Amino acid sequence: MAEPGVWVPSRRKIKMEGLPNDVASFSIKLKNTLIQYHNIEDDKWRVAKKTKDVTVWRKPSEEFNGYLYKVQGVIDDIVNSVIDHIRPGPWRLDWDRLMTSLDILEHFEENCCVMRYTTAGQLWNIISPREFVDFSYTVGYEEGLLSCGVSLDWSETRPEFVRGYNHPCGWFCVPLKDNPNQSLLTGYIQTDLRGIIPQSAVDTAMASTLTNFYGDLRKALQNV
DSSP: OOOTTSOOGGGOOOBGGGOOSOHHHHHHHHHHHHHHHHTSOGGGOEEEEEOSSOEEEEEEOSSSSSEEEEEEEEESSOHHHHHHHHSSSTTHHHHOTTEEEEEEEEEEETTEEEEEEEEOOBTTTTBOOEEEEEEEEEEEETTEEEEEEEEOBOSOOOTTSEEOEEOSEEEEEEEETTEEEEEEEEEEEOEEOOSSOOHHHHHHHHHHHHHHHHHHHHHHHHTO
């Protein structure tokens, strides 16, 4: 049985038109699920990819027949700037090479919205362009911020895209204790790309996408 206030898989698919009236409770459950991921013991993770400044781990997801990925690296900027570039907003499209469009469908408050975005094809289009409709929530966490999200069911579909589904995911960003002008960014991603794709292609794409994400984000922050 799930802990109180933690995301329950059987409740995860919620139609946009039927979003709960109590969005605050919905947001808190999502946040608590990400904190639960953040507290998973180190020995439960297996390294999927490692570069000089980014490490990607993975473990079997409890949400679907795929993996929960963890990625971590240091970013040479302050927390607010890092999260402002990651969460839904005008900057994300400027630097994220995978994202091809982003529209805010509904704003609940400044830190909470529903967005629809599309991604480019990957691996010579073995993975074709995808579309996602996500609930997004940004909240304080310890001395930093957490930006988290989860996909919603959305009745409108577009034939040129396969509809993917993001199970609870998010980014923790906290200042380094010895240098508050640098941030430790830790992400948890579990994306069901759907469609007919070889699992090996999915695994390759996810690990590469996450390391590229850090490289592109660092470049964007240097140019601010």
